[in-house]
Amino acid sequence: xxxxxxxxxxxxxxxxxxxxxxxxxxxxxxxxxxxxxxxxxxxxxxxxxxxxxxxxxxxxxxxxxxxxxxxxxxxxxxxxxxxxxxxxxxxxxxxxxxxxxxxxxxxxxxxxxxxxxxxxxxxxxxxxxxxxxxxxxxxxxxxxxxxxxxxxxxxxxxxxxxxxxxxxxxxxxxxxxxxxxxxxxxxxxx
Amino acid sequence: xxxxxxxxxxxxxxxxxxxxxxxxxxxxxxxxxxxxxxxxxxxxxxxxxxxxxxxxxxxxxxxxxxxxxxxxxxxxxxxxxxxxxxxxxxxxxxxxxxxxxxxxxxxxxxxxxxxxxxxxxxxxxxxxxxxxxxxxxxxxxxxxxxxxxxxxxxxxxxxxxxxxxxxxxxxxxxxxxxxxxxxxxxxxxxxxxxxxxxxxxxxxxxxxxxxxxxxxxxxxxxxxxxxxxxxxxxxxxxxxxxxxxxxxxxxxxxxxxxxxxxxxxxxxxxxxxxxxxxxx
Numbered sequence: 001x002x003x004x005x006x007x008x009x010x011x012x013x014x015x016x017x018x019x020x021x022x023x024x025x026x027x028x029x030x031x032x033x034x035x036x037x038x039x040x041x042x043x044x045x046x047x048x049x050x051x052x053x054x055x056x057x058x059x060x061x062x063x064x065x066x067x068x069x070x071x072x073x074x075x076x077x078x079x080x081x082x083x084x085x086x087x088x089x090x091x092x093x094x095x096x097x098x099x100x101x102x103x104x105x106x107x108x109x110x111x112x113x114x115x116x117x118x119x120x121x122x123x124x125x126x127x128x129x130x131x132x133x134x135x136x137x138x139x140x141x142x143x144x145x146x147x148x149x150x151x152x153x154x155x156x157x158x159x160x161x162x163x164x165x166x167x168x169x170x171x172x173x174x175x176x177x178x179x180x181x182x183x184x185x186x187x188x189x190x
Numbered sequence: 191x192x193x194x195x196x197x198x199x200x201x202x203x204x205x206x207x208x209x210x211x212x213x214x215x216x217x218x219x220x221x222x223x224x225x226x227x228x229x230x231x232x233x234x235x236x237x238x239x240x241x242x243x244x245x246x247x248x249x250x251x252x253x254x255x256x257x258x259x260x261x262x263x264x265x266x267x268x269x270x271x272x273x274x275x276x277x278x279x280x281x282x283x284x285x286x287x288x289x290x291x292x293x294x295x296x297x298x299x300x301x302x303x304x305x306x307x308x309x310x311x312x313x314x315x316x317x318x319x320x321x322x323x324x325x326x327x328x329x330x331x332x333x334x335x336x337x338x339x340x341x342x343x344x345x346x347x348x349x350x351x352x353x354x355x356x357x358x359x360x361x362x363x364x365x366x367x368x369x370x371x372x373x374x375x376x377x378x379x380x381x382x383x384x385x386x387x388x389x390x391x392x393x394x395x396x397x398x399x400x401x402x403x404x405x406x407x408x409x410x411x412x413x414x415x416x417x418x419x420x421x422x423x424x425x426x427x428x429x430x431x432x433x434x435x436x437x438x439x440x441x442x443x444x445x446x447x448x449x450x451x452x453x454x455x456x457x458x459x460x461x462x463x464x465x466x467x468x469x470x
Contacts, residue, residue: 039379039381039395040391073239074384074391076235076339076381076382076383077235077238077239078339078343078379079340079343080339080343080377080378080379082343082344082346083343083353083354090344096238096239096242096245097242099239099240100242103240114387114388115384115387118386119235119236119239120236120240122236123233123236123237123241123244130230131199131202131229131231132200132231132234134203138386141387150386151389157465158424161462161463161465162206162463163203163205163463165203169199171229171230176251176297177230177251179297180244180247180248180251181244183247183295184241184243184244184247185241185244
């Protein structure tokens with residue numbers, strides 16, 4: 001028996017979460033404060049406390065549901081759940097792990113397409129210039145999602161106020177940053 | 191005196207008025223802000239959502255560069271960058287293996303010798319002690335100080351202010367001559383990184399924040415984060431759609447409000463760049 005108590009999860013996805021993040025899903029006693037305080041609960045398929053419960057069961061079917069849930073992507077990492085958890089369970093840290101795993105195993109929920117496209121466009125911008133190039137980000141995001149008309153009115157208004165750079169800011173050591181992406185991205189082909 | 195400065199991407203683009211106001215206030219108090227040379231993006235939400243190693247390597251590169259430049263204290267006005275840099279420092283300090291692997295990825299030495307200050311800490315430490323005689327135009331308005339998420343959470347790592355009812359911005363605004371109000375949405379999330387991919391969600395979350403500030407009689411919302419600012423200001427159409435009415439409360443960066451109080455020029459503080467007209 002582990003020192004963690006009689007209902008600790010040692011195998012399955014809960015065990016993986018614990019090994020990679022130190023977050024123990026067994027510590028959750030289902031008070032529901034995370035779900036009550038989560039600003040995105042109502043847009044989720046499973047609120048945070050239910051995700052915790054699904055992982056506690058160790059049921060592979062439910063674990064797959066977690067990895068392909070919309071919840072893990074619409075989570076904003078606002079950290080409210082962690083702040084209010086009476087057991088100090090770092091749910092946002094767990095969410096980061098679940099997102100990366102869901103992506104690596106190509107299990108991301110189709111409803112999260114735009115959210116993931118935005119992250120990819122964002123990272124691509126940094127990979128090539130070292131800094132975020134906002135116009136490039138918008139164009140790349142539109143190409144990925146075909147949401148051509150969204151926010152079209154915003155760009156000229158931002159331009160008028162001097163809030164958009166036409167030319168990207170290029171750092172000098174771009175090859176150094178590209179190398180960081182290559183090395184850190186070895187496990188992650190996205 | 192000189193302080194290190196990490197502006198981050200937003201302050202060079204869509205939130206340049208935040209940088210303008212930070213630099214204007216620093217200059218007024220004879221503080222030289224020395225930018226970290228060849229800094230990169232911290233990786234923001236995208237990196238920690240997609241790739242943990244990358245989300246630590248990018249901020250670590252920034253901190254390593256600051257060390258190389260001989261800086262011991264850097265000011266990071268963006269709450270999101272501040273969070274990523276502080277979390278990285280924390281993780282590197284508590285995990286020797288991680289430090290080795292990040293240094294290897296970055297091909298740079300990281301020693302952890304640089305202190306990271308958010309804007310409130312910078313103002314508290316270097317501006318407030320000299321502020322009293324300098325307030326020539328007290329910002330005599332009722333203000334709702336909005337902290338958002340990343341300035342105060344997670345407390346375990348940031349160890350800054352209270353998580354549910356923080357006071358640091360309120361105290362600064364009090365010293366600038368304002369009347370901070372009590373309200374319920376100080377630390378609720380604005381919708382942050384969903385601004386582009388799920389704009390209506392941002393309309394709802396930011397709408398609740400703006401709605402409560404207005405209902406309680408605030409004349410301005412005061413922020414310390416470019417993401418919060420762009421959601422509360424640039425996304426006002428989505429907010430108005432959610433609220434079902436047109437609300438015109440302006441959103442100011444803390445450094446803009448303090449700049450006004452010490453009599454700096456409105457244009458030097460970038461107030462003309464906002465979407466919602468700053469009438470106060």
